[in-house]
Amino acid sequence: MPDTESTAHLRLDELTGISWRPFPREELPDIAAFYAECERYDDNPERTSLEKLQEFWDSPRSVPEEDTLVGRDQDGRVVATAWAGCNRVVTEGRGVYLGGAVRPDRRGEGIGDAVLSWELAHGRAWDDATRREDYGPLVMLLSAPTEQTDVRDLATRHGLPTERYFFEMTRSLEQLPDVRDMDGVHLTDWDASRSDEVHVAMDEAFRDHWGHTDTTPQMWQEEIDSHAFRPAWTVLAIDDATDRVVGAAMNCAWEQDWEPQGYTEGYTDQLGVLSSHRGRGVAKALLAESMRRFKESGMQAAGLGVDTANASGALGLYERLGYRPSASTCMHQLTR
Incomplete structure (x- = not known):
């Protein structure tokens, strides 16, 4: 029988010398430094910035006072975090992101087991308390570097099997592919007045991808308001006949990753082309133009992520364009 949330919280409270409370906003710099320590130790390809934490905390759809806990020792140092981010605005699939961590020198004490137990119990309790008949399944997700076996074993023991593998891929910008003309489609700059249209097109383009659920207008606005989004790097594909957005490369700068990876990088966070316009070289052109913009801005590399399945x-397109895997992550998932 899975733990109830109250039982799981008692397990946390029984850990000697650790006190727990939700993330206070004023302590986010401390928590960001804690994540940096853990991610450096684990060689995690995705780093957590203070800005990312602040954007989460400030989002109208976040409830950090319910979904987060930070554990500190008697000297006030962060020992662990428990983070079960419940996506309250999407009902097609009720997603819960499990993002806890334990300081490297405190691992092996059972803290991670208690943290994950609470995260899963919190996700189930939220779903039970708010579920309606027309809601989709509860999906709880935990991402980890493929080689981080301690976390992966913990996830498996708690009933989260490996569901998917992803590559982080990168390529140098020393030599760029040509941006060729396409029949009936042209590329153009990001246009804020087309934001809603791009939103609809990207949801449509990703609808046949694993794990996709359409984003709400609020979620979309948060993406384009993010500190990492780069409008000047972002490229749209427009149908000549209809003036409709048929694809986009939504590009970002994850600056917190540059120092640990050893180079600066423009990152294609989303690349989507409508099914009606696939096979015309649109995705290749979007990436090639993105690379040109990255290089013009002084970046050393172009990066992106891909579901290997x-x-x-x-994956084949990216390899033909010169991208090579730089890291591997996996997604553990529990669905009920």
Whole structure:
């Protein structure tokens, strides 16, 4: 029988010398430094910035006072975090992101087991308390570097099997592919007046991808308001006949990753092309133009992430364009 949330919280409270409370906003710099220590130790390809934590905390759809806990020792140092981010605005699939961590020198004491138990119990309790008949399944997700076996074993023991593998991929910008003309489609700059149209097009383009649920207008606005989003790097594909957005490369700068990876990088966070316009070289052109913009801005590399089981052939396209895997992560998932 899985733990109830109250039982799981008692397990946390029984850990000697650690006190727990939700993330206070004024303590986010401390928590960001804690994540940096853990991610450096684990060689995690995705780093957590203070800005990212602040954006989470400030989002109208976040409830940090319910979904987060930070554990400190008697000297006030952060020992662990428990983070079960419940996506309250999407009902097609009720997503819970499990993002806890334990300081490297305190691992092996059972803290991680208690943290994950609370995260899962919190996700189940939230779903039970708010579920309606027309809601989709509860999906709880935990991402980890493929080689981080301690976390992966913990996830498996708690009933979260490995569901998917992803590559982080990168390529140098020393030599760029040509941006060729496409039949009936042209590329253009990001246009804020088309934001809603791009939103609809990207949801449509990703609808056949694993794990996709359409984003709400609020979620979309948060993406384009993010500190990492780079409008000047972002590229749209427009149908000549209809003036409709048929694809986009939504590009970002994850600056917190640059120092640990050893180079600056423009990152294609989302690349989508409508199914009606696939096979015309639109995705290749979007990436090639993105690379040109990255290089013009002084970046050393272009990066992106890919689901290795993506049926669209995306991995092959990226490899042909010179991208090579730089890291591997996996997604553990529990669905009920």
